[in-house]
Amino acid sequence: MTNTIILSDASLRDGNHAVRHQLTAQQIASYARAADEAGIDIVEVGHGNGLGASSCLLGKATSTDTEMLAAARANLRRSKLSVHFIPGFAKTTDIERALEVGVDVFRIASHCTEANITRQYIEHAKQAGKTAYGVLMMSHMADAAELLRQAKLMQSYGADAIVLMDSAGFSTPGDVAEKVGRLVEHLSVAVGYHAHNNLGLAVANSIVAVQCGATMLDACVRGFGAGAGNTQLEALVAVLERYGYATRTDFARTAVLAKVTESFLPVRTPHIPIANITTGVYGLFSGFVPHIERLATELKIDAFELCARLAARKLVAGQEDTIVEEAHRLAAEMNVTRVAA
């Protein structure tokens, strides 16, 4: 429980799948700025399938790789900028261009049994003085022993960390424990995990990965991501906090970050609304949400603060009238503050 967990936010890369790779440079700029402010460690940017992947087969992106990366770069101060790189779609020249734009982290990915194709790209990024991760995609298609063999290859090429991707959202917590545990035990570099939520297990699988020694997690705000979406960042951070794991951000800041995407994230993307995560965080009855949302809007009060107060009073279902009472009290206090100011 002592490690700080590194959060790699894939909203601007895996999330691009959710909008058929139509994220604009302006959307990327505004999100990158907000992610930097929220304390996200790494911001991953690009076409859903990574550098060089814009094509008729996989989907044409609105912006070029360089446009997307430059838009993010200009807005990141502390957060690192990363790219997803699949040999075949991407070539050495793509690394060169990414270096020019100022990419910090190269995530060199292969199908989980083909790590050998990543060698020259990992070495290239390392020789340029950058961070390189080896990423094993579709990790459910290989057993723990095979994944370890592949991960060791990437480690031998100089990868600073190995990330297991559950690209299909197929894995159960038991699968994750076995595979991540094996890598953590036998590798000398850090291990990361990238979940998808197809079976509703993304948050649980990510937590199990950390419990088994992973120190990096991928996530996307509002579950923004391919298919059922990735691990939802806000829920993940709330649960990491509950378990006592440190991150450079916190739930409230990820909630602010999620708000930035409201204008460009399709409503149908599966995600748990912030209001509902908030009641989960505070342990308030789920049926309170419509009441809290209505009162927060009507009285212009902070829904978080209202939830905190309702939780302090240990409110339970059937005491909905107390929500109204507490909301009005909060509004009155705020008015006093406003007048005094």
Next chain:
Amino acid sequence: MTNTIILSDASLRDGNHAVRHQLTAQQIASYARAADEAGIDIVEVGHGNGLGASSCLLGKATSTDTEMLAAARANLRRSKLSVHFIPGFAKTTDIERALEVGVDVFRIASHCTEANITRQYIEHAKQAGKTAYGVLMMSHMADAAELLRQAKLMQSYGADAIVLMDSAGFSTPGDVAEKVGRLVEHLSVAVGYHAHNNLGLAVANSIVAVQCGATMLDACVRGFGAGAGNTQLEALVAVLERYGYATRTDFARTAVLAKVTESFLPVRTPHIPIANITTGVYGLFSGFVPHIERLATELKIDAFELCARLAARKLVAGQEDTIVEEAHRLAAEMNVTRVAA
């Protein structure tokens, strides 16, 4: 792994929260018929807060309790009909009326520290020859020892099972393991679990409950339910299948059941679309979904069958052209069958 897990579907009761208690008798009838056909064990029906709860404070229901129950009753053959009953909102006369309509299972609920108020209602249901469950709501607000004390009270009143509700979606898998495990160890009756998805942990918590000896799970289609929704039934069944637990239904049948709610379930209810659960079940790259959906519509082919074939070919990202090829092959085979028929 030998028990058959009893599934209690709360879509028509907890799900009523998601539409502010506006489910109509007709919607209830159509869903109940589909649930019965899908092999759901128990169908729970009524106002979100249970019998007698329709009020200005909690929300006025469109239909009376009797109208809702009668609509379900007329369409259930093998599935049992159940009600949620919170003393205070509901009274003895509500049990009488429910008995007249033909309710099979009375879920008598109290706040997790107030089991003693359930006594007369559990006894009443039992004396009428019906099944009675004791339900402890907001179970995160009491520790395992206290929950066991309360559960034992309900057991002593004659409850056939005890259900722990995580009404706020606050609990982690560790919490669930401790609390459910304690009950299973010390009670002589069955234990059930009712999760909410506020922290994205509903499916994982439900599985942990079963691993710790629970034999009944509550769930709702499309996560339909209060706040962030309950455990999503379709995802839960897919994961139960993966773990080898038997139920009276299966993933494909729950997918058909979920379709029934498309016309009356609000789009913003957080849920994982069936197409995305399906790729998770088959272990296909999440980014395939838009391609699969488009081809299934264009060629009038079955998306499940297409997924099964793509999985058999162990397709990975970048092979999107093969989806097109396999879809056309499937369409051609179907045309041959149609001509021959």
